[in-house]
Amino acid sequence: MENCGCITCDAATKELYEKAKNEGIETVWDRARAMQPQCGFGEMGLCCTNCGMGPCRIVKVSKDGPQAGICGATEDTIVARNFARSVAAGAAAHSDHGRDIALALYHVDDKARIKDEEKLFKLADEWGITVEGKDTVQVAKEVAEKALGEFGKVFGNLLFLKRAPEKRIKLWEETGVASEAIDKEIVRVLHSTHMGCDADYRNIIRQAIRAAMTDGWGGSMIGTELSDILFGTPMPKKVEANLGVLKKEYVNIVVHGHEPTLSEAIVVAARDPELVELAKKQGAEGINVAGMCCTGNEIAMRHGIPMAGNFFQQELAIMTGAVEAMIVDVQCIMPSLATITKCYHTKLITTSPKAKIPGATHIEFDEQKSFEIAKRIVKEAVMNFKNRKGEVHIPDEKSEGRIGYSLEAIIKTLDRVTNTHAHPSGTVKPLVDAIKSGVLRGAVAIVGCNNHKQPHDSCHVTLAKELLKRDILVVTTGCGAHACVKAGLMSDDARKYCGKGLATVCELLDIPPVLHMGSCVDISRILVLLSEVAKYIGGDISDLPVAAAAPEWMSEKAQAIGLYAVASGVYVLLGVAPAVTGSENVATYLTKDIESVFGGRFEIESDPVKAAEKIAAHIENKRKRLGI
Ligand code: SF4
Ligand code: FE2
Structure with a gap:
């Protein structure tokens, strides 16, 4: 792909970036430019x-x-140690998020607060918790306790590792990466990389792999499962996306960050009739x-709340002049949000003791008083409506898409075909059949962040389109998901980008x-999902014609994700090189040799068109090996 030199392919972002330039407000792109080289x-x-020495x-040039x-x-030592520490920090962030959700579940004292009881009892069963004679609240407490035990238990491996195909579990045990307690593995990285x-x-x-595994197969999985139990398992729904979802005449509250405990409470509080009335009184x-x-993904998936934008749009949202509070x-x-809010009326409200920002208003969130605190925060926003300064500038840009494809939603969708073909329902069989027949060539997960080293959203979107035309289904999360929904790739109209096979599958299943x-x-x-498919064909994850890509990644969490995906047998393409190029040994190990151990490896490719070619070649190679 020729880099057109644009900072973004997103029209709303372009529009507000121009506004920032005209008003002399510094954004992430300006700071990145000032940082060069x-x-x-x-x-x-x-x-x-x-x-301290x-x-x-190390000087490489001479x-x-x-x-x-x-x-x-x-x-080799220095590069590997730095990489491992980043991975551990990423795993810590995701896992600590999971811990907070587990604590929230532990403190539930009312059955009405459990939104997916079926999932709760299923998990209790999976973890060997007896449920007879216990009420829902008691079971929730025991499940939460078991989840919390995953962080610090003295003996034994992560419980969720058992969800992987048998061959994978055996491989992890043989190669010494079957993780034990989450906190233990992260501490071990810090210890073993100490001077x-x-x-x-x-x-x-x-x-580092052991620590990364505590993310995907530990803290993240706990976060997802328990969030579904508490707040409901996502099901498909329509949503609007991009900065155009802000409304000039309304009190606009942007909820930003990660943990659904806070955002769920804000969503409920914002519907409180008393506060809505108060907003009206303010004009x-x-x-x-x-x-x-x-946070946008979480509340969109569960409530259809509009998605304002991804990582590189957070500063721009404030520049609309229409946001009363960013929580x-x-x-x-x-x-930088604290600096930018000084130029507008927007209140920046921090809520976590783990993340305070000088210049912001801090209102600490407490899960046990969630509604009360959320109401207080929403009231702050409402009372700020009258303080708007100058012109409001909301871009027109917004798209519509269908989102909310949890594993349960995917299986339910597949059942539509199953029922018509007399197949057993509740399985991934229709998906496997479509892949085996070649109608679908494979599937790719496009995940991760935004990074100034790549044009904003452009790599996510270009890569997705290139894959769709090759009949490769795309699944997505995080900022990649925002990029795709904004670009219209989650609408029925996006079938026009698909090859004939994928378009037919989408039509048959009624999916984007x-x-x-x-x-x-x-x-x-x-x-x-990968484990279920691998088990269904009696193989391993590394046998599947699938891949993952993080074309615009930037966070330590993304490094942890990449590494657990590789250790799970997945080919992972990164659009930005991680800081390992200083050691040929480490770089070669991660991009080549590791494949002979785990069946997955990293690939570095910044050009999304070339990335799609490499991914497609990998998928065809896997198909050949499977004899399909
Ligand atoms: Fe230098 Fe070794 Fe200390 Fe690192 S650990 S700062 S390489 S002396
Ligand atoms: Fe994220």
Whole structure:
């Protein structure tokens, strides 16, 4: 793909970026430009600050410069240690999110607060919790306790590892990556990468994998499962997306961050008749809640709340001048929001003790008083309506799509075909049949963030379109999901981008060609789907004609996701190179040799068209090996 030099392919983003330039307001793109050239040592992973003798850096351009740290750590050791620490931080973020959801479930004291009782009892059964004679609240408490035990239990492996195909479980055990307790594995990375500990890059990466596995098969999966139990398992619904969902005449509240506990409470509070009445008294027509980043995915999937935008649109939302409050919890929140809100009337409200921002108003969220606190926060927004300054500038741009494809929703959708063909219902058989026959060539998960190193949204969207035309089904989460819904790829009209086979499947199943599977923690849904398909064919995840791509990734969480996907047997294409290029050994291990161990590997390709070609070649290769 020729890079057109644009910062984004999204019209609303372009429009507001121009406004920012005219008003002299600095955005992520301006700060990225000012940062050039970025540190070459950091970019290659060659700077070590793990002890007070450092910082040490390895000079690659000349053999005259230092070739080892002061302690003697080589480039392989330094690069592997830095990578492992990033992975551990990513796994920590996702897992701590899961822990908070488990705590929320633990404190439930009213059956009415459990939205998916069936899923609760199913999980209790999976975890061997006896339910006879116990009421729903008691079962919820025991399930939550078991989930919390996953973080710090003294003995035993992660319970959710058992969801993988048998061959995969055996492989993890043989290769020493079957993770134990979540906190333990993350601590072990920090310990073994401490100065003077592990110097063997392969062993450091093995420990990093153990930590990464506690994300996808641990904390993230706990986050997803327990969120579904508490707030409901997502089912397909229509949603509007992009900054055009903000409404001039309404009190606009943007909820941004990750954990659904806060956003669920805000959604309920914003519908409170007393607060709606108060908004009207302030001159507004009502209260409009919109979601950003993964919080946006969570409440869109469960309530059809409009999706305001992804990571690179958070600053721009404030520049519309129409946002009364931006309410944030944890992860992917730019500290720059506090600076930008100074130029507008928007109140930035932080809610988590883990993420305070100087200049913001802090109203701490407490799950046990959730409604009360949410009402207080919404009231702050309502009372701020009258303080709007100057012109409101909301771009017209918005699209419509169908979202909410949890695993349960996918199975239900597949049942439509099953019922008409006398197949057993509740299985992935129709999906497997479509892949076997070649009508569908395979499936790809497009996930991850935005990154200034790639044009915003453009790589997500181009890659998706390139895959659709090759009859490859796309599933997506996170900021990739926002990009796809904004580009119209979750509408029926998107069938025009599909090859004949995929278009037929979409028509038959009445689905869009890009399936929204949720937030970043919901990649765990994809792991379960892959496991179900692999079990159905009696194979392993690494046998399947599938791949994952994070064309615009930026966060440490994305590195953890990439690594657990590779260890689960998936080919993972990254559009931005991780900081491992300083060590040929580490880079070669992650992009080549690791495949012979786990059946998955990383591929680095920044061009989304070439990325699609590589992914398609990988999928065809897998098909050949399966003899289909
Ligand atoms: Fe330098 Fe070694 Fe200390 Fe790292 S751990 S800063 S390489 S002396
Ligand atoms: Fe996310």
